[in-house]
Amino acid sequence: MARTITLLQAINEALDQEMARDSSVIVMGEDVVGGSGAEGEMDAWGGPLGVTKGLYGKYGDRMLDTPITESAFIGAAVGAAASGLRPVAELMFSDFVGVCFDQIYNQAAKFRYMFGGRAETPVVVRTMYGAGLRAAAQHSQSPYSIFTHVPGLKCVMPVTPYDAKGLLIQAIRDNDPVIFFEHKGLYETEGEVPEQSYSIPFGEANVVREGNDVSIISLGLMVHRSLEAAETLAGEGIQCEVVDLRTTSPLDEDTVLESAENTGRVVVVDEAPPRCSIATDISALIAQHAFDALEAPISLVTAPHTPVPFAGVLEDQYMPDAARIAAAVRSVAGYAP
Amino acid sequence: MALTKNDLLRAYRLMRTIREFEERVHVEFAAGEIEGFVHLYAGEEACAVGVMLHLTKADRIASTHRGHGHCIAKGVDVPAMMAEIYGRATGSCRGKGGSMHIADLDAGMMGANGIVGGGPPLICGAALAAKVQGTRDVGVAFIGDGASNQGTTFESMNLATVWNLPAIFVAENNGYAEATAADYAIGAGSLADRAEGFGMPAATVDGHDFFAVHEAAGEAIRRAREGDGPSFIECQVNRYYGHYEGDAQTYRPPGEAEAARANHDCLDMFAGRVTASAGIEREELDDIDRAVAALIDGAVSSAKADPAPAASEYLTDVYIDY
Amino acid sequence: MRALVMPKWGLTMTQGVVVKWLVDEGADVEQGAELLDVETEKILSAVESPASGVLRRRVAAEGSTLPVGALLGVIADADVSNEAIDGFAATFEAEFTPEAEAEAGEGPSPQQVDVDGHSLRYLKMGEGGEPAVLVHGFGGDLNNWLFNHEALSAERAVYALDLPGHGESSKNVGDGTVGSLAQAVAGFMDALELPAVHLVGHSLGGAIAAELAGATPDRVRSLTLIASIGLGREFLPGFLDGFATARRRRQIKPVLEALFADPALVTRRLVNEVLQYKRLDGVEEALAAIARDLVADGEQTVAIRERLATYPGRILVIWGADDQIVPASHAVGLPDGMHVEVIDAVGHMPMMEASARVNQVLAAHFEGLLTA
Missing domain, CATH: 3.40.50.970 (Thiamin diphosphate (ThDP)-binding fold, Pyr/PP domains)
Structure with missing residues (x-):
């Protein structure tokens, strides 16, 4: 049960x-x-x-x-x-x-x-x-x-x-x-x-919300914040697909690419700093293998390249939140070359 | 543990096998037949064999850069080791590890280790496994004087005491960590004193003297098997070659290695003692020498003839490749 | 005037998403015609017309999420005035209050019962009458009857169970044969004190039901075989193994798509539900044990015709014309005395893909109203 x-x-x-x-x-x-x-x-x-x-x-x-x-x-x-x-x-x-x-x-x-x-x-x-x-x-x-x-x-x-x-x-x-x-x-x-024991295989990302307008690729706590943003955006008529990577190694490249190919518009959300990160890795993957499907530049929502600050007013800015994610999605959704 | 004649002949055979193996690798490396880094154990044979004569296959050891001797004494297949050093598909690690990473978990050999101080934490784990599973097996971490200064070694000795693990730490102090003298690098006067600070008994022995190592190791391993916790042994020893093959050893006083080889060689000391007092004839040892020479000859020629790994093998033995 | 409302498919459904209208406003519709697609947390399915008439209003907008019972549209005769229709819709909406969460949890809920070392989950709906028992197929569970259970329970108590190795029943299946599964169902009937029931089996469940009917005819008031195994030799190659061994979405999705005439019914949520079941410890072994007894060299090894010959009661056979798993041709040339219902444009899951029709013939069959 x-x-x-x-x-x-x-x-x-x-x-x-x-x-x-x-x-x-x-x-x-x-x-x-x-x-x-x-x-x-x-x-x-x-x-x-x-x-x-x-x-x-x-x-x-x-x-x-x-x-x-x-x-x-x-x-x-x-x-x-x-x-x-x-x-x-x-x-x-x-x-x-x-x-x-x-x-x-x-x-x-x-x-x-x-x-x-x-x-x-x-x-x-x-x-x-x-x-x-x-x-x-x-x-x-x-x-x-x-x-x-x-x-x-x-x-x-x-x-x-x-x-x-x-x-x-x-x-x-x-x-x-x-x-x-x-x-x-x-x-x-x-x-x-x-209650029973069960196991989930590694290397299978989870599409936690389906949508055809913009893909939000995310992991960890940021998946919740991405879902929050997706909910707000649905009210504005932007349907987001939210992908939880679940494991970064092995990485489910297929699900990421399928989603990117489906929407053509991608935002990657990562709580870590921006260089040599999961966010840059995912965007490189999409740029390599789904370039033709892209209709807008990939947008990355990450922490800044700083250590994590202590004071609340500082740390709250440090972490990507639903508002920043939503703003990135709007900009990607509205992009026209 | 009293040594029988068979034990003594076995000890000699192992020490001779290590010596012959290393001398031959030295020659073949100089001839350009072997690639990469090799670190030779010649001169230190009594340390590995003195300890390993007490161990069973189920006991585990962790080794160092200078691991060939530990492998041979623990029972890793010699031709497979040679093939590994040559980077062959038939090698202990199918050509993927090389000299610094020869391992054979089935033989209780958890790997030579390219990281100085990499082994002691692993041996705490092997000893913990024995303890949790309720076997009487032990783990032995071989370290050099270099690793004796690593934090991992200190932490492992402490953890072994805290958890009362069946672990033995054997420091082979050959006087040099790469090109830096042990006298310079070791802050405390004695490794044994340091070990006692971690709450375990410690002995210092002449690492060229098989019998001294064997006796100290016997006591340490007995304690471990009986649940009395970890011990430490410092073996003071000489290495006959450089840190790695190709090392000009300009940091050593001229003639140091040669003098050790001439006056304090573990094989000579052993042969002298057993022929004098253990009823072993020189001819019996000579027979062993000939058999070992043939074994090593065979190992080298088969290693040279063996195939390299298939090129596609570089993508196997890992859970995913991208 | 009839209100077309958001249906309640299964106990946990509280709302659905209007995916797509299938019929234009003003079209004539028959009772049971598919009017629009609705997606729930579990499944995508069509909502059928509650009455014959004209679809006068499409009230629910595509893409909207509405609670169970909310007004989707209005069916009425062509001569009812627009004002009357608007008034009807306005009144309905004014009076409608969504079922509270608390109430949603109050309906019948699944129980567990111990039967010969198995803990079996079952769901009972309805009371009294001549009870019916619904037996799912390989890899299924009691939720396979999502669109039937409540409808059938109007006149009687209807029990749907999870077979051993399935759903939330325990995962030990013993030798996994049809015979031992049939024993478990008989034990289930004993435990719940059901001396005789209308027995409905789907696919593997059909063979189980036939086994019971043949062995203990007095316990089976009527027998229904839906896309049953055991009536012919052909079987979709690789299906059982594919289902038993798949651990990932990409592996299981094509397998599930073969179950339906319309592969779009295999939503991500359906796939996830099947995967959640398949990931439980013991499921893979249980399914492998059961599969071993069903097919060899690509052909069915279970045969139920002999069993059926010893059953004197009424037999209803239902098949989807487009069944890819067990072909509908197996419904041809059956012994006399059976009522056979082959439904067009439906695959291996007619009780889901053509639930209204299946519910209709089942109800009639239980009452003895069908002719052979």
Whole structure:
């Protein structure tokens, strides 16, 4: 039966069901239990935002609090994955990847290829990303393009609770390393989720709204803002097709190109800064393969090329919002050469 | 663990195989037959073999740039290794890894590693897997004096203690991290003291002395198997060749490697001891030498004759190509 | 004067989008004629005329989203004045209040029942009378009867269930044979204390229904086979495997399109619903197990004619003339005594593509009003 739960609950349920199904699944990270070695309660936190709350009681030693030592425990997750476990490591904020990037970029990503196809590294790195919580420059970034750039890594960013559960289960069952991005601003999003286990294949974008006038290609929290803009624009007679990339690696090129070919007018919305980004990548893809279908220049709505600011008045401008997206769509829709 | 005659002959055969392999790669590289970077282990054989004699196939090791010796001692197929160094389809990694990335997970060898300090976190993971699965397997991270200064090594030693992991850290201190002396680069006086700071027992041994390494490793691995947590061993050793093949080694005092080879060679020391006191005849060792020479000859000639990977292989073994 | 209103297709439907009018204002229409296309969260389908007459007003604009029960148009005789029509529409709209969300949730909702180790989901609509049970086909579920269930339940209790391995029933199917699926349906009838029912089966469900009717004729008051398997050899090659193994939209869409005469009925939402089902753990294995028993070397291996020969009751056979999965030619040359209804321009899903006609003949069949 499907019932309505939050994205946070969907992630917890995916971990719970996979740990119940497969004893080789372990979870490790900073405070994923919370309270280890302390005199108060165990499972005091269940993750900094409570995503893993309750799993310690069920799975005990398979829930591992780590010291704040990302390169050791992300590397240990990779090594354990190459030794028969299916670890889910939590890198609390994706901004922290700077201190453990080698383990992801040179080790996990490369084993399968570098060892001639004779190694599997079924590790999942769950990590929070995104701005909007006044968490400032080192806790608010959206660095998925950096990971997407690396051959051998799979990059997933669920937008709905349904997708979060199915994509995380897929990530855990997948034999390649997966970076699973969770937007802080989406944890409380509600949606219908089946109680049963299910998995969603990677590399299939989701057309979350159909329309024939303008394509909005987006990912993560920006999908919600794109939908908000599309709703406003529908009232003005502009029908937008909104595509949620769902995974940036592998990337569903076909759905992006089909949508661009259908509308001929494209806006790409990305929360990250504009250079070497998912937005530029998508626009290059369309320019390469759907050039003849284009009726207007591709428009990019992104963050500026600055760190994420703290003060509300600054951060609110930093993040693309529905109004900016709508303005970009209007300009693309009205473009005539 | 008492060493039987068979153990000793096996140890000798492994050390000799490593030596012969490296000497031959040195020659073939100089002749222009081998491409890329190679880092030779000649001179350090007793470290790998002294540790590996305690390990089973299910135990796991992680290695360094200088990985050939660890591979051979852990049981990776020698002709496949040679073929890998030649970039052949028949290589351990089907020609996709090369000297710096030879791996064989089925043999418990988690890879030579092109990143200094890349291995210790991986070994924490292998040891964690053994612990979670309730086996008595252990993980051994080989590092050099260079990696001994990496944060990953420090973090891994700490994590191994925190989680009481069946992990052993073996530092092969050959005196130079690339061209910089260990004496310069290691802030603490001793690697062993540093390891003790992470809460684990540490030993310092002569890395040319198979018996010293074997004894220290035996104690460390016993502790690990019995659930008593990690240990650290520093093996002080000489490398006979440069950091990589082609290194003129002008940073070393003239004659340093030659003197080590002449006066403190692990194979000579081993042969001297076992023929004097273990009831092994020189002829038995000579037989091994001949067999090993034939093995390496065969490995080189088959590697030279083996096919390169199909050109289309550059797109395989990755989940997607664009 | 009759109001043409936004229909309610299924329990969760609260609104629909008017996609396209199919008939001009002023045209003569027969009862059951398709007047306009409406799209819901689940499906795109045609709204049929509630009466014969003239479509006097197209009230709903194309592209508009309207709640269930909202006025779409007005059907009336040609001699009714324009003023009267306008007055009728104005009064209707003034008095119309959309069904509140709370009320929408109050209707019957699916239940689960345990049958021999299976948890089966079913939906009951209507009360009393001689009950009917609707059995879907391979890969389907109780929602396949979206356009029939409520209409059929006017005179009786009508149960639609999810077969083992399907919908929200448990995914263990045992050996997956028609016989064991039929046992599950019999167990379902036992659990719900239904001694005898009008049994309707679609496709694979037809073979299941025939199995039950042949084996326990006293439990089956009447039998209906819609595009049933088991009456001939041909079967669309690759369909079962294609359906069982597809994990992606691009793989499943052409498979689903083969089910309908009009491929436009396969909307993105329909595809998504099927994919959501297919992604559940155990579904692929369940479908593979069932498929194994149905087709070999491209031909059907299930045959139900012998079973039918032992069933003395009324049999109705319905087929879409353009069925690509199981050809309508299988409805030709059936033993005497069956009523056969072949519907033009309809594919393998006549109960969806020609729901009004199917509902009409089913109701008559249940009452024994059809002649062979």
